[in-house]
Amino acid sequence: NINYRGTANWSQKHLRWLTELVLPHPAQHIVLQEFLHTINERISRLERLDNELTHHVHQWRYYPVVKAIQAMRGVRLLVATGVVAELGDLSRFDHPRKLMSYLGLVPSEHSSGGKRHIGAITKCGNGRARRLLVEGAHTYRYAANISTDMQKRQEGLPKDIIDIAWKAQLRLCKRYKKMIAKGKHYNL
Structure with a gap:
């Protein structure tokens, strides 16, 4: 049984570890090499597509909105472009x-007479945009801070947009902690 002891799967360190594995049968080694070749091809393809997107989104009429949305934590170019x-x-x-x-990010409601039951989110509406925002929202489980990457994304933005993003980060991090303290599952 072979187990990786590192922290991040599919990182450069993990890929190096995979290339250094010694497997008991030569056929296993060939299959592993083919898998690694496929992974490297896909990583290169993603890099090319990211470069193309970056090039074209700067010329888009909605680029100022894309740039402003990136002031938020968990929202980089791909998520911001997708949402817009x-x-x-x-x-x-x-x-x-x-x-x-x-x-579709509002709670469902079942009411009858004087009873009111609030349920899970409705999930109606634009599922792709919802998925992108939910993906970005997972970053709010960590303490509020401004990383160097976020500082770079916020360069050139008006102060009021940066202030709104900071207030939102404080509010959402606090809300996450409160929900966890009440027993809510971290994925919800």
Whole structure:
């Protein structure tokens, strides 16, 4: 039984470890080499596609919105571009609740008479944009801070956008901790 003792799977360190493995049968080694070759090809393809996206998104009319959204924690170029491409002009939502409803990120409600039961999120609306935002939201489980990567993304943005992003980070990190303390599963 072969186990990797490192922390991050598919990192450069992990890939080096895989190339240094000595397997008992030559056929196993050939299959491993083929798998590693496929992984390296896919990583190169992703890098090429990321470069193309970066090049083209800078010329897009919604690039200022993409740049502003990246001030948020957990939102880099790919997530910001995907969200803006899925939602289009965000000014059509006159209140954040309407945007959240459009994304299906509001709780469902079952009411009858005087009883009111609030359930899970509705998940109606744009599933791709919702998935991108949920993916980015996982970063709020860590303590609020401004990383050097985030500082670079925020360069050139107006102070009010940076302030909004910081307030949102504080609020969401606090809310996550409160929900965990109440017994909510970390994935929910």
